[in-house]
Amino acid sequence: MRRVFVVGVGMTRVGRRFDKGLGELAAEAIFRAIDDARGARPEALVVGNMMASSLFNQDNLGALVADYAGLRGVAAYHVEAACGSGGHAVVAGYSLVASGLYDVVLVVGVEKMCDYPTSVVTAALAQAADAEHELVYGISFPSLNALVMRLYMKTFGASREALAQWPVRMHEYGSRNPYAQLRFRISVDDVVRSPVIADPIRLLDSSPIGDGAAALVLASEDVARKLSDTPVEVAGVGMATDSVDLSSRMDLLDAPSVRLAAEKAYRMARVSPRDIDVAEVHDAFTVTGLLCLEALGFVERGKAWKEFADGRFGPGDKPSVNLSGGLKARGHPVGATGVYQVAEIAMQLRGDFPGVKAGSPSIGLAANFGGVATQTSVVVLRR
Amino acid sequence: MRRVFVVGVGMTRVGRRFDKGLGELAAEAIFRAIDDARGARPEALVVGNMMASSLFNQDNLGALVADYAGLRGVAAYHVEAACGSGGHAVVAGYSLVASGLYDVVLVVGVEKMCDYPTSVVTAALAQAADAEHELVYGISFPSLNALVMRLYMKTFGASREALAQWPVRMHEYGSRNPYAQLRFRISVDDVVRSPVIADPIRLLDSSPIGDGAAALVLASEDVARKLSDTPVEVAGVGMATDSVDLSSRMDLLDAPSVRLAAEKAYRMARVSPRDIDVAEVHDAFTVTGLLCLEALGFVERGKAWKEFADGRFGPGDKPSVNLSGGLKARGHPVGATGVYQVAEIAMQLRGDFPGVKAGSPSIGLAANFGGVATQTSVVVLRR
Amino acid sequence: MKVSPARVWRARGSRYRLEGSRCRDCGFTFYPPKPACPKCGSRNVERVQLPPRGRVVTWAVQYTVPEGFRSRAPIVAAIIELENGVRVLGTIVDVDPSEIRDGMTVEAQLRRVAEDGDEGLIVYGLKFVPAPRG
Amino acid sequence: MKVSPARVWRARGSRYRLEGSRCRDCGFTFYPPKPACPKCGSRNVERVQLPPRGRVVTWAVQYTVPEGFRSRAPIVAAIIELENGVRVLGTIVDVDPSEIRDGMTVEAQLRRVAEDGDEGLIVYGLKFVPAPRG
Numbered sequence A, B: 001m002r003r004v005f006v007v008g009v010g011m012t013r014v015g016r017r018f019d020k021g022l023g024e025l026a027a028e029a030i031f032r033a034i035d036d037a038r039g040a041r042p043e044a045l046v047v048g049n050m051m052a053s054s055l056f057n058q059d060n061l062g063a064l065v066a067d068y069a070g071l072r073g074v075a076a077y078h079v080e081a082a083c084g085s086g087g088h089a090v091v092a093g094y095s096l097v098a099s100g101l102y103d104v105v106l107v108v109g110v111e112k113m114c115d116y117p118t119s120v121v122t123a124a125l126a127q128a129a130d131a132e133h134e135l136v137y138g139i140s141f142p143s144l145n146a147l148v149m150r151l152y153m154k155t156f157g158a159s160r161e162a163l164a165q166w167p168v169r170m171h172e173y174g175s176r177n178p179y180a181q182l183r184f185r186i187s188v189d190d191v192v193r194s195p196v197i198a199d200p201i202r203l204l205d206s207s208p209i210g211d212g213a214a215a216l217v218l219a220s221e222d223v224a225r226k227l228s229d230t231p232v233e234v235a236g237v238g239m240a241t242d243s244v245d246l247s248s249r250m251d252l253l254d255a256p257s258v259r260l261a262a263e264k265a266y267r268m269a270r271v272s273p274r275d276i277d278v279a280e281v282h283d284a285f286t287v288t289g290l291l292c293l294e295a296l297g298f299v300e301r302g303k304a305w306k307e308f309a310d311g312r313f314g315p316g317d318k319p320s321v322n323l324s325g326g327l328k329a330r331g332h333p334v335g336a337t338g339v340y341q342v343a344e345i346a347m348q349l350r351g352d353f354p355g356v357k358a359g360s361p362s363i364g365l366a367a368n369f370g371g372v373a374t375q376t377s378v379v380v381l382r383r
Numbered sequence C, D: 001m002k003v004s005p006a007r008v009w010r011a012r013g014s015r016y017r018l019e020g021s022r023c024r025d026c027g028f029t030f031y032p033p034k035p036a037c038p039k040c041g042s043r044n045v046e047r048v049q050l051p052p053r054g055r056v057v058t059w060a061v062q063y064t065v066p067e068g069f070r071s072r073a074p075i076v077a078a079i080i081e082l083e084n085g086v087r088v089l090g091t092i093v094d095v096d097p098s099e100i101r102d103g104m105t106v107e108a109q110l111r112r113v114a115e116d117g118d119e120g121l122i123v124y125g126l127k128f129v130p131a132p133r134g
């Protein structure tokens, strides 16, 4: 297997970007990633996106983004895995380099969600659910996660206030990340009194709606040295699935797709959960952040809420988690999120992440999923 | 680079499949491919599809198909490249094996188009065009191809009757392919008198609307020997892009994405166009079939219409083209088509294609694109 | 969502009659029905009628609803464990959301669930209502 | 198609005023505008106003139209080569389709192009009409 390195990263600040369409916004992140990789010339492009089809009537997205970024002609395709599209695009891009097909591959995640009213975005997000047996009843994506949150709290005895520690800490980190959508601090009180979206999920348990794009330049070993002084190795990748419908899940408090994807990535990188210094996990909602910590093996089942509320997983801890502010505060432009995560971990390992730093980490991890842990990608990076 | 082999194929007959949804139809093809590969156990799944989002409100398609096919847990993602989604999914699946990430990978293309009225399907197909500058004006996908057809006929002096030879021959082949949607013969007269869809394109210049699924089992070299007595090597793959909008195309009668993708695939397989014995090319419309023959290097620019009308490219010719009946008669369930093509070529090379046979071919090629040659994948197979 | 007669017709078993699938190899019964078993992967599955009654395992009261469902807000989503142990995700109606309790018994009834705009098809399906005692 | 005020506003340059981009490095001018040059890849591009007049290079007369455009059928799609050589894909209106000829001169005018259902936004954009002689 050829070794693959991240040699360039680029992000846009998540937020309302009424000024740019899908192609222009993706190009903005791509230009930054290419500049960061000393003007690398990508031979192929993988685009992670969920909603271009349902909100913008735009397919053929790989070609569209290539052309808008001045890369007309390169190989390209679009990867969809709902809110996990970005992370899966990274794995797809990884395999294009590792296979020997291409030496330099660009991965970009892009999503535009702010153009439309919340009800329209809610309908588009619900496409992550089973259209025939969930979406048809008007059940929203937050609602599916609320089912899990209520069960988590009851089963493990977690209090509302304890869970609120997650968004509080995320906003704390986000306030120091220049790319974050929500750069203000909040209190436990703010969380538990914020408007109810899908009881027990409140507004501040939920990631915001935002536009954003993030890009990576991946390169093979020999090329990587020319494009970067601080290449970060993609040491392990894994992907796994669960059912789309929640009805037939074996255990709603397990996240087997996260567990299986992580096992594969750990095995490939020859590391264990204890070796991870810094991680970005998929906290689309408070409860999914907690489930990630458990399924990734950072903490025992049912204990993430307690250990997190007690202060674990902060900067310097092993691992420190979501120093970007996570989906909660950095933002969650759904199909782009997984690429943001890998870019942030790469920067933490290079030492130039512009927000809260993890210290001097050498191994990092990004976990991104579509649906309620329906399909997960895990990427392990090494300095 | 690890060698990759096709060790199993499975297809459904293209047509109206009101009895099955996306998951069930994909599973039908997957079951056949797995049975053909001696009960292979895939570790990963790549799903090619264009319209699940726009027609069925269903994202997270990789996980959905995995679960419906009894593969819950495997790695999965969905690849979109409009009508070229299937071929790009094959390349993505190839790279998952060639990279060493997985030994056995399933690729499935699935599309359901018959549930909705033609106007709704026309709108969904138009998502292959530029939403902001083409689709917004009500311009349809056949119309974009009609622009090219008129220009082709005028520039190269091709007559309406000569072009009609394409669909006539495709229906001849299709009538002998048990998987084909259109299994009846037609005459030149039928073509030139068929209803006008987007003048100069008539109904019989156009591929039909159909439901279908096709699947491949891909395996690494050592595993391939266990799963098949007649493994077919994926000897070369290539992908390339052009603009989505037709406005900024450099030359409407060239198809650079086909040319570039083919060059890459030829180089990798160490073959030239003259070595190809059997090919399946993307005749979504008569003119795109002709452009493919030219851009793939089988015939000079502007001469495909003449050589085809004169009888070239039949069984036994080098190459013989679209013996399946092509998109025109086998059918074009858009996101599945590229997988059908590779499955058909693999069967031609194994000698068990159940329709018109190419003789004893040893090298075959499949070319599939999304849009008007907007993004193309080319796969070269070797016996 | 987009609706078509074929699409609605295909889902008649699962959405009108609460049909699931049962694996003849490992015995796992599940909803919605699928052509293979999610537990053991076997294709040896059969359609089975699921019992209409069950108990609430967990629920959510959803105030933000997708486009097209405004008149139905708030929507109560729930996981119901049917009498044979099979779990079904559905909605609960005819009840004040504040009265829903863990373990509450509910029963499936055929109701109108969605419309395709003002002039399109009407989609029917099962909703759960509090079960009469006894 | 789905429409939003932001989406319509973003396209105002290209759809209301026929703006394209010009590459300051290689000189290539193209439509629609993009942040990089399709020919040389340079990001050194500027917005330019394109001339409203041009000649028909090729055209199609489209009888089967997407949902929402039934009242506009048949639609004439065409590639127009503007006076400065830039090509634009658009529609031609106010003409009997049988009268369209190769090289015919046409001119862009602002027209209504689509509606988001009965009560949604109205989208405007440029359509081409036969140009007055002179």
Ligand SMILES: [Zn+2]
Residues within 6 Å of the ligand: C023, C024, C025, C026, C027, C028, C037, C038, C039, C040, C041, C042
């Ligand atoms: Zn079973």
Ligand SMILES: [Zn+2]
Residues within 6 Å of the ligand: D023, D024, D025, D026, D027, D028, D037, D038, D039, D040, D041, D042
């Ligand atoms: Zn230029």
